[in-house]
Amino acid sequence: MSDGREHIPDIFEERAVIREKISTLSFEDLLKMKEDLGSKLYNETIFGPSKKIKQTGLKRENKNRPREISSKIRRKQIGKELNTKDIAVVKKVLPRDPRFDPLCGQYDDNIFKRNYKFVNDIRKDEKKQLEKELKSCTNTERKKTIKFLIQRIDNQIREEIKRDAEHGKKFEEKQNIRDQLKKGEKPVFKKKSVKKLEGLIERFEELKKTNKLRKHIERKSKKLTSRDRKKILNEDLRRLKRDGFVT
Structure with missing residues (x-):
């Protein structure tokens, strides 16, 4: 010693x-x-030499009994003690909605249109392909779906043109107000009723050019007649209820 x-x-x-x-x-x-x-x-x-940690094996009184593991042992150590792989920790992925996420910034209509301008070109290409397919198609069900898709693309393109026109009008109106303010004049702000009337006049002129005015008037009159008919029926029903004929 x-x-x-x-x-x-x-x-x-x-x-x-x-x-x-x-x-x-x-x-x-x-x-x-x-x-x-x-x-x-x-x-x-x-x-100096590294200190070796003695590994104490988990003993059992009987081979048929399960192993008793101390609660003080960490999760990674349990895997090592049982000669198994470490338990993989799965990270929880939180979903993000860009519409309500402040990190994604604020929505700007002009930037959105500029970035996704190519979508209209894709729609036009799809329409051409569908029209070609419609000519060579013999299945009636498929023809119906193709016609529906073509109609939907036409509506989408029409709505996009309409939105662009409205946006152009708003921009022009704002520009006129700015010019009037620069000149020192009092700007004229149009009322909603005036804007609505101007929109109806433009719509009328557009329908007149495309020869769809008569069809539009017929459709509108049908709607009005059906609305008036419903109104009359409701009034009659209300009167009957008031007089006690209908409960």
Whole structure:
């Protein structure tokens, strides 16, 4: 026992001497020495031998019994103790809605139209392909679906043109107001009723040019007659209820 205790200070003295010698070396020489000796021997020489942790096996009184694992052991250690892979932690992905997410910025109609301007070109190409398919198609069900798709694309393009025209009018109106303010004049703001009347006049002129005015008037009159008929029926029903004929 005494020999072992006497031997311990000698080891510390040797390490101290080695460290003093190493302290004078440059970083490049240290790297070369590490390459020559190897990282394990190099670390043991400078820092001393690494302490090995004793792994205590989980024993069972009977082989048929399940293993009892301490609650103090961490989840990753349980996998190691049972010789299994570490339990993978799945990160919860939170869904993001760009409409209500402030990180996505605010919606700008002009930027949106500019970025997605190519959609109209795609629609036109799709319409051409559908028209070609319609000519060569023999299936009646497929023909119906193709006609429906063509009609839908036409409506989408028409609505887009209509929106662009309305946007152009609003921009022109704002520009006129700015020009009037620059000149020092009092700007004229149109009422909603005036705007509505102007829109109806433009609609009338457009229908007249495309020879769809008569059809539009007939459709409108049918709607009005049906509405009037419903109104009359409701009034009659209300009167009958009031007089007590209908409960």
